Amino acid sequence: MKKLSRKERERVIKRDLIIDAALHVMQSKGFEHATMDEIAEAAEIGKGTLYLYFKSKTALYLAISERGSRLLNDQLGKVLLLELPGISLIEKMGFTYLNFIRESPLYFTAFNYFEHIMNEGKMANTPIMEQCEGHAIEAMTYIVRALQIGMQDGSIKKSFDPKELGVIIWGASKGVMHMAFLKNNANHMKILDDIDFDLQSLVSGFIELLRSGMKNDLKS
Amino acid sequence: MKKLSRKERERVIKRDLIIDAALHVMQSKGFEHATMDEIAEAAEIGKGTLYLYFKSKTALYLAISERGSRLLNDQLGKVLLLELPGISLIEKMGFTYLNFIRESPLYFTAFNYFEHIMNEGKMANTPIMEQCEGHAIEAMTYIVRALQIGMQDGSIKKSFDPKELGVIIWGASKGVMHMAFLKNNANHMKILDDIDFDLQSLVSGFIELLRSGMKNDLKS
Amino acid sequence: MKKLSRKERERVIKRDLIIDAALHVMQSKGFEHATMDEIAEAAEIGKGTLYLYFKSKTALYLAISERGSRLLNDQLGKVLLLELPGISLIEKMGFTYLNFIRESPLYFTAFNYFEHIMNEGKMANTPIMEQCEGHAIEAMTYIVRALQIGMQDGSIKKSFDPKELGVIIWGASKGVMHMAFLKNNANHMKILDDIDFDLQSLVSGFIELLRSGMKNDLKS
Amino acid sequence: MKKLSRKERERVIKRDLIIDAALHVMQSKGFEHATMDEIAEAAEIGKGTLYLYFKSKTALYLAISERGSRLLNDQLGKVLLLELPGISLIEKMGFTYLNFIRESPLYFTAFNYFEHIMNEGKMANTPIMEQCEGHAIEAMTYIVRALQIGMQDGSIKKSFDPKELGVIIWGASKGVMHMAFLKNNANHMKILDDIDFDLQSLVSGFIELLRSGMKNDLKS
DNA sequence: TATGAATGAGCCTTCATTCAT
DNA sequence: TATGAATGAAGGCTCATTCAT
Numbered sequence: 034m035k036k037l038s039r040k041e042r043e044r045v046i047k048r049d050l051i052i053d054a055a056l057h058v059m060q061s062k063g064f065e066h067a068t069m070d071e072i073a074e075a076a077e078i079g080k081g082t083l084y085l086y087f088k089s090k091t092a093l094y095l096a097i098s099e100r101g102s103r104l105l106n107d108q109l110g111k112v113l114l115l116e117l118p119g120i121s122l123i124e125k126m127g128f129t130y131l132n133f134i135r136e137s138p139l140y141f142t143a144f145n146y147f148e149h150i151m152n153e154g155k156m157a158n159t160p161i162m163e164q165c166e167g168h169a170i171e172a173m174t175y176i177v178r179a180l181q182i183g184m185q186d187g188s189i190k191k192s193f194d195p196k197e198l199g200v201i202i203w204g205a206s207k208g209v210m211h212m213a214f215l216k217n218n219a220n221h222m223k224i225l226d227d228i229d230f231d232l233q234s235l236v237s238g239f240i241e242l243l244r245s246g247m248k249n250d251l252k253s
Numbered sequence: 254m255k256k257l258s259r260k261e262r263e264r265v266i267k268r269d270l271i272i273d274a275a276l277h278v279m280q281s282k283g284f285e286h287a288t289m290d291e292i293a294e295a296a297e298i299g300k301g302t303l304y305l306y307f308k309s310k311t312a313l314y315l316a317i318s319e320r321g322s323r324l325l326n327d328q329l330g331k332v333l334l335l336e337l338p339g340i341s342l343i344e345k346m347g348f349t350y351l352n353f354i355r356e357s358p359l360y361f362t363a364f365n366y367f368e369h370i371m372n373e374g375k376m377a378n379t380p381i382m383e384q385c386e387g388h389a390i391e392a393m394t395y396i397v398r399a400l401q402i403g404m405q406d407g408s409i410k411k412s413f414d415p416k417e418l419g420v421i422i423w424g425a426s427k428g429v430m431h432m433a434f435l436k437n438n439a440n441h442m443k444i445l446d447d448i449d450f451d452l453q454s455l456v457s458g459f460i461e462l463l464r465s466g467m468k469n470d471l472k473s
Numbered sequence: 474m475k476k477l478s479r480k481e482r483e484r485v486i487k488r489d490l491i492i493d494a495a496l497h498v499m500q501s502k503g504f505e506h507a508t509m510d511e512i513a514e515a516a517e518i519g520k521g522t523l524y525l526y527f528k529s530k531t532a533l534y535l536a537i538s539e540r541g542s543r544l545l546n547d548q549l550g551k552v553l554l555l556e557l558p559g560i561s562l563i564e565k566m567g568f569t570y571l572n573f574i575r576e577s578p579l580y581f582t583a584f585n586y587f588e589h590i591m592n593e594g595k596m597a598n599t600p601i602m603e604q605c606e607g608h609a610i611e612a613m614t615y616i617v618r619a620l621q622i623g624m625q626d627g628s629i630k631k632s633f634d635p636k637e638l639g640v641i642i643w644g645a646s647k648g649v650m651h652m653a654f655l656k657n658n659a660n661h662m663k664i665l666d667d668i669d670f671d672l673q674s675l676v677s678g679f680i681e682l683l684r685s686g687m688k689n690d691l692k693s
Numbered sequence: 694m695k696k697l698s699r700k701e702r703e704r705v706i707k708r709d710l711i712i713d714a715a716l717h718v719m720q721s722k723g724f725e726h727a728t729m730d731e732i733a734e735a736a737e738i739g740k741g742t743l744y745l746y747f748k749s750k751t752a753l754y755l756a757i758s759e760r761g762s763r764l765l766n767d768q769l770g771k772v773l774l775l776e777l778p779g780i781s782l783i784e785k786m787g788f789t790y791l792n793f794i795r796e797s798p799l800y801f802t803a804f805n806y807f808e809h810i811m812n813e814g815k816m817a818n819t820p821i822m823e824q825c826e827g828h829a830i831e832a833m834t835y836i837v838r839a840l841q842i843g844m845q846d847g848s849i850k851k852s853f854d855p856k857e858l859g860v861i862i863w864g865a866s867k868g869v870m871h872m873a874f875l876k877n878n879a880n881h882m883k884i885l886d887d888i889d890f891d892l893q894s895l896v897s898g899f900i901e902l903l904r905s906g907m908k909n910d911l912k913s
Numbered sequence: 914t915a916t917g918a919a920t921g922a923g924c925c926t927t928c929a930t931t932c933a934t
Numbered sequence: 935t936a937t938g939a940a941t942g943a944a945g946g947c948t949c950a951t952t953c954a955t
Contacts, residue, residue: 063373068948068949068950069949069950069951070949070950073917078915078916079915079916079917080916080917080918080950080951081914081915081916081917081952081953082914082915082916082917084950084951084952085914085915089950089951090949090950090951148435151435151441151442152435152438152441153283166442166443166444169442169444170442170443170444173444190465192461193458193461193462194448194449194450194458196447196448197448197449197450197454197455197458198458198462199448200432200445200448200450200455201429201432201455201458201459201462203432204425204428204429204430204431204432204433204455205424205425205426205428205429205459206425206428207428207431207432208424208425208426208427208428208429208431209421209424209425209428210424211424211427211428212420212421212423212424212427213424215368215371215372218372220371220372220373220374220377221371221372222371222386222389222390223386223390224386224389224390224393225420227416228414228416228417228419228420229417230417230420234417235417235420235421235424238413238414238417238418238421239421239425241413241466242413242418242421242463242466242467243462243466244466245410245465245466245467245468246461246462246463246464246465246466246467247462247465247466248465250470260938260939264939267939288923288924288925289924289925289926290924290925298940298941299940299941299942300925300926300941300942300943301926301927301928301939301940301941301942301943302939302940302941304925304926304927305939305940305941309925309926310924310925310926503813508927508928508929509928509929509930510928510929513938518936518937519936519937519938520929520930520937520938520939521931521932521935521936521937521938522935522936522937522938524929524930524931525935525936529929529930530928530929530930588875591875591880591881591882592875592878592880592881593723593880594880597880606882606883606884609882609884610882610883610884613884630905633898633901633902634888634889634890634898636887636888637888637889637890637894637895637898638898638902639888640872640885640888640890640895641869641872641895641898641899641902643872644865644868644869644870644871644872644873644895645864645865645866645868645869645899646865646868647868647871647872648864648865648866648867648868648869648871649861649864649865649868650864651864651867651868652860652861652863652864652867653864655808655811655812658812659814660811660812660813660814660817661811661812662811662826662829662830663826663830664826664829664830664833665860667856668854668856668857668859668860669857670857670860674857675857675860675861675864678853678854678857678858678861679861679865681853681906682853682858682861682903682906682907683902683906684906685850685905685906685907685908686901686902686903686904686905686906686907687902687905687906688905690910700917700918704918728944728945728946729945729946729947730945730946738919738920739919739920739921740920740921740922740946740947741918741919741920741921741947741948741949742918742919742920744946744947744948745918745919745920749946749947750945750946750947
């Protein structure tokens, strides 16, 4: 499509390396305890340079979220191309989400950060914010499309509004993922010790619950 | 039961007034941007007095969460006493949660704060922290009990492990509530504008989804 | 002499109990980390009551110092009554000081506190301050008297000015005691580990040094 | 020896300027009443910059002590190179110490602060702390060496253990210096008014006392 | 473009002292 | 006389952001 000059290409690469470094720092220090100094050092650049690439700490965090949701959307988009009944698409999307989070759990935190920022009304109308929001809309759209396909092929009940159901599934998925993460943490709640589950089994159960709940039981 | 002296009663009342003030400040400033100075001023007490009642900012935040979950548990506990099939108990609990959050949305944020603190491992072994955890366990127990009742009375499938299903429902509920809040906020995502829903309808849909998913379809 | 009413006697007793408690708290917390709250609690009185007996934290500290130097002076005064050559009186006073500090090391810190306060010019002209200063003058006087006796009975060189020598001995003694305390502490300097000494041996050496230095060698 | 880059040299210079400023503030406010704000203002830098050079208030204090003891050791070390009997070396060291303190009395307070910190066990194992301790050991070593020389050349009695005697001299010297300072202060004890002495005469007297006490009287 | 020294607003927390009861 | 709840000044420290080189 558009051709980037060498300078521009180098800039994009460096930007990505900074995000890599930022993710690395957050893995050990936690999302909000990571300082710009540490990130700059980890990226092996000066702090001033860091600010050349990201206008603020928030912008850097959002860039992480943006990258994460972009990568996730790539995978969700491919699921939608499969020749499967709608309900199976939803199921596949669920496991796609699960695997993505399992491999890069930090993005999960980053997504939450994006929503936090949006809620606070900060950085409205900035390009990065709009990109993030665009990705969120895209993800929602994939889910809604799969639901619509399912309602048309008869695999999913028509009693739900597809958009509303999309929001429900999206929200509920995040909640279940969050719960699973709590257990994985060193300082989780005692109650979770009594229950034998992990990320995989919890999400599987959740997807099975969804499947049963959405399934069209009527003979047509 | 136990009789508190006048001093003790006054102390409890004042403590509650401080929590009220803290909640009020957070409504305008947001949970983490509220400062101890502002809270003290809102409570019309000196900053030193504030520290007399709450050893740290975190302890104050946790006290808010503790109060919230205590109030919620009171309501959940009463639901469990109703003579209803298990699946209806779950449904009622869902709406109880919904209404509680609608009336006191700040507690929702406070719950999340508690989990955040627990995850970070701060303040482990403090009384307030253990109270909060106790409440969380209690809430989970109410859900699991309702599920067990439902499995016995035949209103809920037996294919799920009740405890694991409890975790799923608990997590998913929080996720859906969170989604609904995003919409209610002034700076919500554009995608949510296209969809006609509110807290009520979204949770209703979610509960209906749960109901269908858990319902025992077999003739016995 | 003067007769104290019952009220006055009780007040003196209580004052002493508070000083006991304060000393006890300082033993564990250290002189400057002891708070008025802890001291009041240890004395089993209210904080307000504490302020009825001592106008300020500094006044309390000075009262400790005052008691300490009063007790020490009592002992020094008795030494002066002994029928001994002056140089032996000095020696005896040195060991008296040593034993007093060994039995009640906290007074040593209290003495230093008094000098600290005096240096800062705080609380000048208060009764307690003047009492403390009076005790210090008294202690100095005992030393000077012993020196004068020694110079008269020929046991001590006359080449020194007795008052100046008194100041030297007084200051040097405190410095040596301080050094010995450093060794007794858990976190003392490594250099002190290489040397085999304790409070007793160090002070003995010091007194022997003094004795030799002051001794009159000339045949008269 | 080692070559510092321009940046490194500038940093060292600035660090020294900050220490100068800190010393200046302490001259008027006293050691512990000097605040980081005041010191930063006196150094004409921001508070953040101050923390860039010194990690904590304690670290700054220790840096002052470190500089002081380094400067003093330089002078003590040179004394040891002189071709003089041991007893004269000790005497010269005494006057070296005296003059050093007279010219930079604040270092005297700083030395005491170092011992205070060491006693409390704070900041153990930090580089600055170890430097300070190293300097203290070095100073002690100079004294002990001079004593050993004196015992070998016959100018000092062999009846003392040189190390123990070193500790005694070191401690006693500090005590006498301290006493002399009390007199110089605006709010000194009245008793000192009656005595005609100053830093110089007091220390001279003390050194004469030491000399007599240590001198070898035996004809060899 | 790259740097990193400098900044300073802002926060939490402590604790001696007061005073109404 | 006794109390202890209330106070608020004061201080140390962090860290995102800027800017001169």
